[in-house]
Amino acid sequence: MNETPFLKMNGLANDFAVVDARRGGMRPSAEVIRKLSDRxxxxxxxxxxxxxxxxxxxDVFMRIDNADGGEVAACGNATRCIASLVMAETGARTASIQTRAGLLLAEIDGTGTISVDMGEPRFDWQAIPLAEEFHDTRAIELQIGPVDAPVLHSPSVVNVGNPHAVFWVEDVDAHQIEIFGPMLENHPIFPERANITVAHVTGRSAITIRTWERGAGLTRACGTGACASLVCAARTGRTDRAATISMPGGDLLIRWDERDHIWMTGPVELEFSGFLDAQSGAWRRSDAAGEAATG
Known part of the structure; x- marks a missing residue:
């Protein structure tokens, strides 16, 4: 087996396998990624x-493949994880990470918490993108359920490195996002598919959300979903321009600054290290306690 070292990391339980291709590691095929992602x-x-x-x-380029093997442009929680590795490697307190969504800058504070400048949100219908023109993307015509009594309707839409639709609800747990998430992700209005979030504003500086991520499914935390929720909430007058975003995996602080850049602040965790075969999908943990956990 031709083994490639990997790290298992997470940001608020949104988890990742990380390979360093600068040091000879190989990016697996989509088929092998799907196999490795199986829980x-x-x-x-x-x-x-x-x-x-x-x-x-x-400092580095970060390539992102979803659990279904499809490549995407942005992932906020992964950016914090990679920034923490870069800063540990360089000894600097800042890091620059190139992605398909653009250049992202990160910094670390005295407590080890990572903040990332996620750039400017894009609200124009063509930049999101949408399949048809909407002059006002604060609320577009899209709904689930009966025409006269929709279960969900009128989401705010934005691109924060990837397309997002945010539905405003009174209880995020009252909606079966695992059922309607796949339908909305693949709705014809979203030619590049979209991440789907249900959001409950609980105060001027607090939002609770759950997110169905395109290509990954229901995740415990979504960094770009948190960014999308904050900027859409502020844009529609629901909140101020900074808020704590609560998700099943934990909280992120999101701030939309005066330059219109979105700052995302939160923790990262290194779970374990191991080795994988990029050709077959076989893998093993490198610590003795995890030798049994192999595929």
Whole structure:
């Protein structure tokens, strides 16, 4: 077996397998990523992250593959994880990470908490993108359920590195996002599919959300979902421009600054290390306690 080292990391239980291709690690095929993502037989993760050399002069390039093997442009929680690795490697208190969504800058405070500048949100219907023109993307015509009594309707939409639709509800647990999430993710209005969030504003600086991520499914935390919820809430007058976003995996602090950049602040965790075969999908933990947990 040609083994590639990997790390298992998470940001608020949104979890990742990370391979450093700068040091000879290999990015598996989509088929192998799907196998490795399986939580029963594989490593189990929401996204597979490959660290590569940046062609643009950033510290690293971060490539993101969802659990279904499809590549995406952005992942907020993964960005914090990779930033923590880069800063540990360089000894610096800042890091620059190139992604398909653009250049992201990160910094660490005295407590070890990572903040990432996620850039500016895009609200124009073509930039999200949507399949048809909407002059006002604070609430578009999209609903689930009967026409005269929809269960969900009129989401706010935005691109924060990937497309998001945010539905405003009174109770995030009262809606079966695992059922309607796949339908909305693949709705024709979203030509590149979309992440689907239900959000309950509990105060001027507090929002509770649950997110169905395109290509990954229902996750315990979604960094870009938290960013999308805050900017859409502030844009529609529901909150101020900074709020604590509560998710099943924990809380993120999201701030939309005066330059219109979104700052995401939260913790990261290194769970364990191991080795994988990028050709077959076989894997093993490198610590003695985890030798039995192999595929």
């Amino acid at each position: 029963a037989a594989g490593i189990g993760f929401d996204q597979f992250i490959t660290i590569e050399r940046s062609p643009a002069g950033a």
